[in-house]
Amino acid sequence: MWKRLLVLLLLVPLADGLFLVFVAGQIGWQLTVALVVLTALLGMLLVRAEGRHTIQKIQSDLARGDIPTDRIIDGGFLLVAGAFLLTPGLITDTLGFLLAFPVTRAVFRKAAKRWVITPYVDKQTGEFASGSVYTFGFPNPGDVVGGGSGGPNDSAGTGDTYRMDSDAYDIDFDDESEEKGNP
Numbered sequence: 001m002w003k004r005l006l007v008l009l010l011l012v013p014l015a016d017g018l019f020l021v022f023v024a025g026q027i028g029w030q031l032t033v034a035l036v037v038l039t040a041l042l043g044m045l046l047v048r049a050e051g052r053h054t055i056q057k058i059q060s061d062l063a064r065g066d067i068p069t070d071r072i073i074d075g076g077f078l079l080v081a082g083a084f085l086l087t088p089g090l091i092t093d094t095l096g097f098l099l100a101f102p103v104t105r106a107v108f109r110k111a112a113k114r115w116v117i118t119p120y121v122d123k124q125t126g127e128f129a130s131g132s133v134y135t136f137g138f139p140n141p142g143d144v145v146g147g148g149s150g151g152p153n154d155s156a157g158t159g160d161t162y163r164m165d166s167d168a169y170d171i172d173f174d175d176e177s178e179e180k181g182n183p
Helices: 002-027 029-064 069-086 090-100 102-125 173-179
Strands: 132-134 161-163
Touching: 002 029, 002 090, 029 069, 029 090, 069 090, 069 102, 090 102
Parallel strands: none
Antiparallel strands: 132 161
């Protein structure tokens, strides 16, 4: 993984530099420099405004007692967008603008939650965070086919796994006491 990240960190500036040379050859170096400076200034104004808006939404979520997970992820993306927009280059500026606009940032947030955050949290908690609860101990590794949870949604159908939704704790104690003859 670290090798891929290193290659990516080396390829992005190389591609950005080559693209800047190409654009400068097409429109002239003065306009290219002006374009890079203009995108950096406009991008930073956008990131600043979106950052303030995100902080206000975090505060309102906390005041209501909600957990602002999406807003925190947005804040992280805004930090990355700011870094991309300050880096001279048109490719990084494009990535920065994509992360700064709320509509496209929502797509990146959904993808990050699906392919990065949820698998990491599941790996760290033994799938407890995603809702798999084992009632009689953890299943044997041989019982689970293909890394599944062994639950009702698993193709193997082995293991005692229950998905605990928000209504799992809705128990009507009055009905049980009346059945036993208690008032």
